[in-house]
Each structure stands twice: as C-alpha cells, then as structure tokens.
Amino acid sequence: MATDERLAAQQWPIVTRRWRAFGWIAALTTVYAVSWQLVGIDLGRAAEGLPRLLDWGARGWPPDFSNPQVLALRAAETVAMATLGTTIAAVLALPLAWLAADGISPSKAVAVPIRWWFNALRGIDSFIFALIFVAAVGLGPFAGVLGIGLHVWGSMAKLYAESMETANLRPFKAAVASGANRSKAFVFVLLPDVVRDLLSVTLFWWEFNVRASTVLGIVGAGGIGQMLKNSMDLLDFPRVVAVILVVLALVTAIDQVSALLRRRVA
Amino acid sequence: MSSPVLVVEGVRKRYGAHQVLHGVDLAVAPGEFVALLGPSGSGKTTLFACLTRLLEPDEGQVTVNGRPVTGTRGRGLAAARREIGMVFQQYNVAERLSALDNVLAGRLTHQPTWRAALRRFPDADRRAALAQLRLVGLEALAAQPAGTLSGGQQQRVAIARALAQQPRVLLADEPVSSLDPVAAEGVLSTLSGIAARDRVGVLCSLHQEHLATRFATRVVRLTAGRIVNPEPSNPAPQRSA
Numbered sequence: 001m002a003t004d005e006r007l008a009a010q011q012w013p014i015v016t017r018r019w020r021a022f023g024w025i026a027a028l029t030t031v032y033a034v035s036w037q038l039v040g041i042d043l044g045r046a047a048e049g050l051p052r053l054l055d056w057g058a059r060g061w062p063p064d065f066s067n068p069q070v071l072a073l074r075a076a077e078t079v080a081m082a083t084l085g086t087t088i089a090a091v092l093a094l095p096l097a098w099l100a101a102d103g104i105s106p107s108k109a110v111a112v113p114i115r116w117w118f119n120a121l122r123g124i125d126s127f128i129f130a131l132i133f134v135a136a137v138g139l140g141p142f143a144g145v146l147g148i149g150l151h152v153w154g155s156m157a158k159l160y161a162e163s164m165e166t167a168n169l170r171p172f173k174a175a176v177a178s179g180a181n182r183s184k185a186f187v188f189v190l191l192p193d194v195v196r197d198l199l200s201v202t203l204f205w206w207e208f209n210v211r212a213s214t215v216l217g218i219v220g221a222g223g224i225g226q227m228l229k230n231s232m233d234l235l236d237f238p239r240v241v242a243v244i245l246v247v248l249a250l251v252t253a254i255d256q257v258s259a260l261l262r263r264r265v266a
Numbered sequence: 267m268s269s270p271v272l273v274v275e276g277v278r279k280r281y282g283a284h285q286v287l288h289g290v291d292l293a294v295a296p297g298e299f300v301a302l303l304g305p306s307g308s309g310k311t312t313l314f315a316c317l318t319r320l321l322e323p324d325e326g327q328v329t330v331n332g333r334p335v336t337g338t339r340g341r342g343l344a345a346a347r348r349e350i351g352m353v354f355q356q357y358n359v360a361e362r363l364s365a366l367d368n369v370l371a372g373r374l375t376h377q378p379t380w381r382a383a384l385r386r387f388p389d390a391d392r393r394a395a396l397a398q399l400r401l402v403g404l405e406a407l408a409a410q411p412a413g414t415l416s417g418g419q420q421q422r423v424a425i426a427r428a429l430a431q432q433p434r435v436l437l438a439d440e441p442v443s444s445l446d447p448v449a450a451e452g453v454l455s456t457l458s459g460i461a462a463r464d465r466v467g468v469l470c471s472l473h474q475e476h477l478a479t480r481f482a483t484r485v486v487r488l489t490a491g492r493i494v495n496p497e498p499s500n501p502a503p504q505r506s507a
Contacts, residue, residue, distance in 0.1 A: 170358035172372070174424075177318045178431050180345035182375035184382040189371050190273050 060237035063245060075250050078223035081141045082209035085148025090202050092153045097160030098186055104164055105181045121154025126212055130221040141222030148209050156205050163197040199265045207258035214247050271296045271467040272435045277316055277326030286312045288491035294467035299458045301482035302471040308488045310471040314439040317345065318350055331434040348375045351428025352436035357420040361413025365404055365423045368412050369395040372430030392495055399424035420448025425456060438470040454481040
C-alpha cells in the first residue's frame with residue numbers, strides 16, 4: 001500500500017509536467033496567431049514591393065558622393081552628438097549609480113526612488129526624447145545630444161551600479177568597519193577598483209550612441225540621419241546609397257575604435 | 267593590570283533557528299595578546315562581526331576604550347569603530363591600490379571626504395602610513411599594487427592599515443589560516459610585537475593550538491557559542507565566572 005502511494009506520488013509530477021508542456025505550446029501558438037493577425041502580414045505585398053526595392057537600388061547606382069565635405073561634416077556631427085551625449089550621461093550617472101548600488105549606497109531610502117528614475121529614463125528611447133527636445137529647443141544636433149544624454153543616463157547608471165555591486169566589496173567593508181563613512185570608503189577604496197569597468201561600460205554606450213544618433217536625424221536632430229531623410233524625401237537614390245555607405249563605414253570604424261580602447265582599459 | 271580596553275558582555279546572535287552565540291563574555295587589557303581558539307563553525311567570525319557591528323548582535327554590550335559600540339549609531343558608532351582595527355582572514359585589501367594607499371585607507375576615518383576624493387592626505391598621514399609599512403617590513407613595496415603581493419605580504423599590509431587607524435584594540439579573525447607556516451609566524455610575531463610595544467589589546471582567533479600557546483599571553487576558547495575554560499594563568503579581569 002505504502003509502496004503504491006509512493007509510486008503514485010512519483011508519477012504525479014510527470015503527468016503535470018506533460019500538461020504544462022501542452023499549455024505552453026497552446027499559449028505560444030496563440031501569441032503568434034494573434035500577432036500575425038494584428039500586424040497584417042501580407043506576403044503578396046512583399047512580393048510586389050521587392051521589384052520596386054531592386055529598382056531603387058539599381059537607380060541608386062552609382063552612389064552620389066558629391067560634396068564630400070558635407071557628408072564628412074554630417075558624419076562628424078553624428079559622432080560629436082554621441083560623444084557629448086555620452087559624456088553628459090556619464091557625469092550624471094556616476095553619483096546616482098553610487099546612491100542606487102545595493103550594499104554601497106549610504107541610504108536604502110534614496111536607492112529605491114533613484115532606481116525608479118533609472119527605469120523611467122530607460123523606458124523612454126533617445127529617439128522619443130529627441131522628438132520632444134526638437135520641439136523644445138529647435139531643430140539640430142543639440143536636441144539630439146539632450147535626447148541621448150537623458151536616455152543613456154538611466155541605462156548607464158544601471159550598468160555602473162551593477163559593476164559596483166559585483167566588485168570585491170571586502171576592502172570597502174573593511175574601511176567602513178574602521179569608522180570611515182560610506183562616501184569616503186567609496187571614493188577612496190571602491191571607485192579606483194571599478195574605474196576600468198566603468199570606462200568599459202562608457203565606451204560601449206558611446207559606440208551604441210553613434211549607431212543611435214545616425215537615426216536621430218530623422219526626427220530633425222541633425223547629423224547624418226537628417227541627410228538620409230532629406231535625400232529619401234527627394235527620392236534622390238544615389239545620395240541615399242552614398243549616405244548609407246558612409247553610415248556603415250562610420251559605425252564599423254567606431255566599433256573598431258571602441259573595441260580597441262576597451263581592450264586597453266580592461 | 268590596567269583596566270580592560272575591550273569589554274564584551276552577554277553577546278548573543280542567532281541565524282533563524284540556529285543560536286550561534288549564547289552570551290559571550292570577554293575582556294582584553296591593553297598589551298594583551300588574547301588567542302581565541304575554537305573549531306570552525308564555533309562562531310568566531312560571527313563574534314568578530316558583532317564586535318564591530320558589521321553584524322547586529324541580538325543582545326549584549328560591547329565597549330571599547332570606554333566607548334559603547336552597541337546602542338549607538340552615526341558619529342558615535344564611527345568614533346567607536348575608529349578604536350578597533352580589524353584584520354581579516356582574506357586580507358580584504360584593495361588589489362588595484364598600492365600598498366601605501368591601502369594603509370592610508372586606515373586614515374580615512376580621521377580625514378574629511380574631500381581629501382579622500384582628491385586622494386590628498388596630509389604629509390603627516392603619509393609619513394605615518396610609511397612608518398606602519400616599515401613596521402611590518404614592507405616599506406620597499408609601498409608603491410606596488412597590493413594584488414601583486416604574496417598572501418603573507420597582503421596580510422601585513424592589512425595589519426599596517428589597521429594600525430594606521432591608531433586603534434586601542436586589534437581584532438584579527440583567523441589572520442594566518444590562508445598562509446604558509448613561515449608567513450604565519452611572521453604575521454603573529456608582528457601582532458604580538460604590536461601588543462607589547464604599543465599597548466594595544468589584541469584579540470586573535472586561531473585554530474592552531476601550538477601557535478596560540480606560542481604567541482599569545484592568554485588563550486580562551488569559544489565552544490558552543492560561549493567562552494569556556496579561561497586558562498588558569500589568566501592575569502586579566504574576566505567578567506564571566
């Protein structure tokens with residue numbers, strides 16, 4: 001009797017597990033079916049559009065690299081936007097990351113609202129921020145810098161806080177045990193220990209922001225994205241292809257530089 | 267015998283249902299080197315953490331040099347902690363900082379935050395830190411990142427850091443258990459020298475009996491969460507009967 005009960009008890013989880021698997025498959029199927037319906041996937045339209053795309057591609061050849069100094073200027077504008085935006089974000093992120101980091105922050109009461117603030121900033125893309133700032137401060141890269149700065153502030157602070165939390169906290173705790181307050185222990189003992197990780201995070205976001213700011217021009221926030229949008233509006237395909245090639249070259253170059261710098265600080 | 271510099275009365279600590287410390291009573295006089303023996307799991311590390319309130323004891327009082335450590339917070343707690351130098355089993359030195367900067371970390375508590383932020387300590391502090399490194403035999407390695415030093419050297423940096431606080435009490439939690447025998451003897455003779463010369467009260471947990479009897483002026487045992495069997499040769503005031 002007792003043996004039977006034990007056997008039944010052993011088999012029970014297997015049965016529930018099978019039902020659970022069916023449940024998952026049904027749920028996933030529903031999700032895909034509903035999504036397909038909502039988006040209105042129409043393979044026929046894709047088939048019609050494809051020749052048009054190829055035609056544009058053909059008309060865009062050869063690419064129009066006239067006025068290279070303008071292309072270069074817009075590309076430089078994009079990098080400048082990303083660099084300034086990242087710097088602003090880094091300067092704002094460091095103190096807040098310290099206040100939000102678990103086990104390091106001087107006060108739990110401030111850590112929680114600060115983390116909400118990070119999430120609010122992270123939830124709104126730099127694209128949306130740029131859209132708002134274009135309306136507020138006018139067209140041009142300045143709006144882009146503010147958009148990048150605000151959005152990346154939250155993302156960077158979150159990663160900064162994580163680097164601090166995963167560092168070796170024992171020397172920091174030792175300093176606290178000696179009667180030093182948490183701010184002194186942080187700036188003197190912990191910060192020098194994590195500064196390379198923070199730099200690496202910063203470079204990653206700089207690289208990310210160069211890619212993001214190629215798009216920001218579309219909302220009027222300057223840089224090479226604006227050129228792309230203007231040429232697209234004029235159906236100037238040779239220029240569109242040229243701009244896309246410049247963007248590809250720029251992003252590849254920045255990736256290389258960032259990877260190189262990150263290897264050096266690691 | 268002068269009055270004790272560290273007094274521990276009735277300290278209790280439990281983790282959930284597990285009572286680790288059942289009321290620890292202990293006193294250490296200036297210049298004494300008290301070895302605390304006990305098997306692993308007997309609560310030595312918990313006791314040390316409670317003495318500096320890195321862990322909050324459930325009950326009991328701790329007094330250092332007449333200042334209460336328990337029942338105080340903020341500046342009062344910082345002032346009491348300043349009197350206690352800690353040496354840890356795993357050294358707990360900042361590996362990317364130089365040996366000298368690690369020792370200067372012991373001076374943080376005496377300096378304002380802006381000096382810590384700018385890493386500008388007064389010359390007197392730098393000289394004192396160098397003197398501590400000389401005392402533990404590492405003056406020549408002052409500029410080396412602590413992470414490049416051997417275990418025994420890192421532990422001596424940690425001792426120098428604790429001394430830089432100018433504490434009245436030095437707590438060393440298994441300071442030699444990660445070290446080879448030669449390095450261990452070097453560290454323990456440094457500690458006993460400090461007790462004798464600077465009149466600091468040293469409480470040092472160990473698990474090697476022979477090291478305890480060789481270096482300590484008194485040996486106590488932590489068994490089942492209580493201090494038992496104070497050695498009869500004990501010349502210091504002992505509150506528990």
